[in-house]
Amino acid sequence: MLSDKEKEELAKVITSKVKTFECxxxxxxxxxIIDGYLIQNLxxxxxxxxxxxxxxxPSIAIVCNNCGFMSQHNLGILGMLNKKQDESK
Known part of the structure; x- marks a missing residue:
């Protein structure tokens, strides 16, 4: 499960990149925001x-509260991978 702090940080980063959310x-x-991380294997x-x-x-997903459409967002592109590694040290 994601902590409230992680969800807030993810929401902040995504909203800085995506100006208008529309399903x-x-x-x-x-x-x-889905309560966990997704891992896509290549x-x-x-x-x-x-x-x-x-x-x-590694990615996170956001889900439309009306129809359930999921949008995945790459944690590397969002700049969140190094932050996760730094926090675990």
Whole structure:
């Protein structure tokens, strides 16, 4: 689970990058940050799945409060990866 502090920081960073939030499906303007991180594994083949030693894309998702549409945001692009590593030291 994300702490309130983490959610506030993520919301601050996302709103600094995305000026207007509107769901592309239902045009709602209310979103919630999912309470955890998503990890996308990059795979070299569509015919097999490898676990470990594959690049990953850590991200967070925001969800439309009306229709449930999810929008994922890359933590590296948002500048949040180094902050997480620094806090764990």
């Amino acid at each position: 592309p499906m239902c045009h709602n303007h209310s979103f919630t 795979q070299n083949s569509i015919n097999s799945y490898v676990i470990g030693n594959e690049p990953i894309i």
